[in-house]
Amino acid sequence: MKIIVKNEKETISEGIKFSSLLTGGMILCLHGELGSGKTTFTKGLAKGLGINIEIKSPTFTLMNIYKISNKKIKTLIHIDTYRLKNEHELIEIGAEDYLGNPDTITIIEWPEKIKTLLIKKNVADIYFSHTANGFREITFN
Numbered sequence: 233m234k235i236i237v238k239n240e241k242e243t244i245s246e247g248i249k250f251s252s253l254l255t256g257g258m259i260l261c262l263h264g265e266l267g268s269g270k271t272t273f274t275k276g277l278a279k280g281l282g283i284n285i286e287i288k289s290p291t292f293t294l295m296n297i298y299k300i301s302n303k304k305i306k307t308l309i310h311i312d313t314y315r316l317k318n319e320h321e322l323i324e325i326g327a328e329d330y331l332g333n334p335d336t337i338t339i340i341e342w343p344e345k346i347k348t349l350l351i352k353k354n355v356a357d358i359y360f361s362h363t364a365n366g367f368r369e370i371t372f373n
Contacts, residue, residue: 234371243269247276256334261343264360269368306335313345
């Protein structure tokens with residue numbers, strides 16, 4: 233399914249809607265160039281899961297952990313591998329412990345760098361791209 237979003241507000245709204253489809257153990261792999269809406273979509277997902285604090289890109293920290301209360305899903309993990317040299321750097325900070333955990337949703341920006349960690353996991357790929365008219369296209373696989 234493909235959708236076009238015109239602005240940040242619409243991107244967040246789509247993230248909120250998509251959050252209702254999530255189940256524990258899912259890993260959402262967000263693909264797309266810089267500025268294509270990956271983190272903004274994540275803000276919507278977090279809001280839809282009841283997280284009311286500001287969601288920031290973990291570009292420099294690699295991983296942010298958000299607790300979720302009153303849900304079957306207890307934790308949202310937001311990973312950004314853009315600056316990783318290799319997947320071992322992610323393993324060193326304990327991220328592998330969360331991948332596929334039944335009470336956790338994991339969101340990974342730039343998942344191409346850690347492909348082997350995702351083998352045999354419950355992965356959903358979402359693609360973000362710029363359109364010719366300055367909007368964003370989100371493709372759900």
